Amino acid sequence: MSSKFIFNRNSSIIFAAFLISAFIIGIAGALQSPTLSRFLTDEVKVNPILVGIFYSVNAFASIIGSFLLASYSDKKGERRYIVLFCCLMGIGNNLVFALTRNYLILISLGVFFAALASAAMPQIFALAREYAEKTGRNVVVFNSLIRAQLSLAWVIGPPLSFALAINYGFNTLYFSAIGMYFIAIFVVALFLPSVARNQVTPQVIESKLINQNDSILKNKNIIFLFLATVFMWTANIMYLIDMPLYVDEVLHLSKNLPGKLMGLAAGIEIPIMLIAGYLVPKFGKHRLMIFAILCGVFFYIGIIFCQSQLALFGLQILNGLFIGIVANIGIIYFQDLLPTRMGVATTLFNNGVTCSVILGGMIQGFASDLYGHEIIYYIALAMLLISLLLCIQVRTVR
Known part of the structure; x- marks a missing residue:
């Protein structure tokens, strides 16, 4: 039985x-990350430095x-097994945070486990890109739908994170994240596919503006895009x-407000990601990235001059446009510039975020x-x- 037939038969599953795996792993991260600074400040009792x-x-x-x-x-690695390994490392990371307050x-x-767990989402996106190409799906739209699940996780995760930490304590929060990782292991192990590596033709490589033998450090497009991503x-x-x-300390607003703001921004990101996926053929990745960064510029101008709760909620529209586009199109941009190295391309985007x-x-x-704080x-x-x-210096890749 051919792999193509198996893919077609089980495509819906x-x-x-x-x-589901992107959403659940996203929830696990969205439970821990938003309250980390408060955990270190309030529970571990360390200073801002x-x-x-x-x-x-x-991050390093x-x-x-x-x-x-x-x-x-x-x-030579099997991406599905690597995702499973990363989920196990995520469980280890949350166990450390639940069981100790020693800095x-x-x-x-804790950082050791987190470092290995961090590859889970890049590997899912790389596997998704390979699967979409193998089955003839629209790569940008397929990526947009999966990336939207990560944003949906950040709609639910931050408010839930603050609610669990404030009302039930950080241990409950971290054990909840462990539960998410166990669910992800079940889904990944049973339902994600194994995809053979595609052979990329010289014509495709040329169209993507890079020779497959070139060093990443010699490619100006990669360097400019990576630095733009970092900043x-x-x-x-x-x-x-x-x-x-x-x-909390400057505006003296509700302690639950940060979770609501993060959740609202993530909620706005979801339709933006889906719409951006369909706009790529018309406007191109480069123009959409420039537009997104401009939205980010106006968002931070607003943060500087607007300090009321209502204004902060309104500014999340610009924040959602900014993050929704760059988080989706940015991954595809790197993959298009490195068509023979999907895992490295996706990880470059992720590591750009991590460098930041x-x-x-x-x-x-x-x-x-x-x-x-101002x-x-x-x-x-x-x-x-x-x-x-x-970003303006990066050559256009449609």
């Missing part, structure tokens, strides 16, 4: 498995772990780290400690403007 250092060390370790797994998966253990053993996500990471503290956590964590920790949003605005200039 496999498609649902991609959606140590909070920033933790984010940076965690994730870059190494995910890139090693990506390189292995592109050469040194968290930043060593735009640095702004976003600083916002995610600082905003819960800014809302290193920068964002350090900048947020030191800048807020020295100059207050300075963070001026720095974020500068980051977006730098990202805009870099």
Whole structure:
């Protein structure tokens, strides 16, 4: 029985498995990440500088772990098994956070597990791209639908994260995340497909603006796009780290408001991702990326000058446009520039985001400690403007 027949026969089940696994793994991450700065501040009792250092060390370790797994998966690794391994590492990470409040253990053993768990979503997206190409699906739309599940997870996850942490404690929060990983293991093990690597023709390689023997470091498009990704996500990471503290300590608004803002932004991202997938053939990835970054620029201008709860809710429209487009189109952009190395391409995007956590964590920790929370949003605005200039330099890939 041919693999094509199996794919066609089970396409609905496999498609649902991609959606469910992305959603469940996304929920696990969306439970832990939003309250991490508060956990380190309130439970572990560390200062803002140590909070920033933790984010940076965690991010640096994730870059190494995910890139090693990506390189292995592109050469000979079975992506489905790698996703299962990453879920087990996610369970280990949450167990460490649930069982200890020792900063040194968290930043060593906890970060070790987190670094290996971080490759789960890049591997799912790489597997999804290969499966879509193998079965003749629209790659951009297929990716958009899966990426939308991750955003849906961030609609539910942050409000639930704050609710669990505030009302039931952080241990309940982390054990809930462990439960999500167990569900993901079940879905991935039983329903995600194994996909043979495609052979890419020289004509396709030429059309994607890169020779398959070129080093990544020699490709200006990759370098510019990677740097643009780092700077735009640095702004976003600083916002995610600082905003819960800014809302509480500077604006003196509700402690539950950050979770609602994150959830609203993620809710806006979902239709934006789906719409952007259909707009790519008309406008191209490059123009959509430029538009998204401009939305981010105006979002941070709004954050600087608007401080009421209603204004913060309204500004999430711009935030949703920004994140919804760059999170979806950015992955496809890297994959199009590296058509023979899907795992590395997807991980480059993910590691660009992770590098931003290193920068964002350090900048947020030191800048807020020295100059207050307000300075963070001026720095974020500068980051977006730098990202805009870099993205303009990338050659167009439709």
